[in-house]
Amino acid sequence: MLLTHATLATMNDGYGLIPDAALALEGDRIAWAGPMSALPAAFRALPAQDCDGRLVTPGLIDCHTHAVFAGHRAVEFELRLKGASYEDIARAGGGILSTVTATRATSEDDLLALALPRIDQLIASGATTVEVKSGYGLTVEDELKMLRVARRIGQHRPVAVRVTHLAAHAVPPEFKGDAKGYIENIALPSLRAAHAEGLIDAVDAFCETIAFSVEELRPLFTEARALGLPVKLHAEQLSDLGGAAFAAGHGALSADHLEYLSSEGITAMAAAGSVAVILPGAFYTLRESQLPPIAALRAAGVPMAVATDLNPGSSPMASLTLAMNMACTLFRLTPEEALLGTTAHAARALGLGDRGRIAPGLRADLALWEADHPAELSYRIGATALHQRIYGGRLDA
Ligand code: DI6
Ligand code: FE
Secondary structure, X not given: OEEEEEEEEOOOOOOOEEEEEEEEEEOOEEEEEEEHHHOOHHHOOOOEEEOOOOEEEEOEEEOOOOOOOOOOOHHHHHHHHOOXXXXXXXXXXXXXXXXXXXXXXXXXXXXXXXXXXXXXXXHHOOEEEEEEEOOOXXXXXXXXXXXXXXXXXXXXXXXXXEEEEEEEOOOOHHHOOOHHHHHHHHHHHHHHHHHHOOOOOEEEEEEXXXXXXXXXXXXXXXXXXXXXXXXXXXXXXXXXXXXXHHHHHOOOOEEEEOOOOOHHHHHXXXXXXXXXXXXXXXXXXXOOOOOXXXXXXXXXXOOEEEXXXXXXXXXOOOOHHHHXXXXXXXXXXXXXXXXXXXXXXXXXXXXXXXXXXXXXXXXXXXXXXXXXXXXXXXXXOXXXXXXXXXXXXXXXX
């Protein structure tokens, strides 16, 4: 198939804009992209769709979500508005643990049915690849249940799903005060079982005073690397525990959140080539005041990705374009950085070299927008300007 008269943002070297462009697709791959005037004769006979000047970008990539869960936390939202903090609620047994209770009580099929509408919202905001984590099961069986749900999403929707093991998300009541015992008896066995079942693509953890310390996480990351799985980390969201440097020391794909990231953390990430995944939805929801060190990350050449962190507690948000808007307005990313953050840099944060840009040989995952300039994607608040998606070379119906 051939797209004609597109405004292409290839995301090669910034926006990589090509006005009045053509794009030839063969099967699930991009065969050619360039100016209409240079379209090779071989592609001219392909069935064509006129884009009428519309912006075409790579399909968006949400590289950090917790899209599988049961229940909601609207009551906590109310409590926070009455003065409680996220940490207060977590220490009182609410927060992540309240979602754990609801998720444990829900079957695999029901969890899938709850997740699909959330995935549909991400798709409606232009996503063609979505990462999904476990972390609300916290028993071996309930973690495996969540991971199976995440794997099944891609069989029900036209979207690629990357599945991440996040058993080290919180210490459940059965192990209260014994984070080490939880890692040994639940996190590690569930990691081995999930890997053996082919359920996971990466391993994540929450490094925080209300979750796990670097030393508690060391055996988990050591085992992940021994199994050949890449790691990433929720690091420096609410305080600086040195998580980013620890993750970088294990060759992490990314460190995520990073509001309290130190200069040592930045140096370690730059050296390891880890991506900084910024999550403005959580910052916004928790009314954080500490900004992630965007200028220093930029100066150090650390690639920045932008994701929704879609979850019931700190980021009940299912729009990538809204995440881009927040990244610009709250964190001062440029719209170009925000779009790199949901395309090329998000692909890198997932270790995927076959997407996130428009170039021959890459996956034909594209978003066609009711827009003519890529800054429009970040500029609008909440409204989605998606016209159509192409996933694996196929136009959405
Ligand atoms: N940080 C987050 O923002 C999410 N997980 C994490 O480690 C929040 C998860 C939740 O509150 O349910
Ligand atoms: Fe998260």
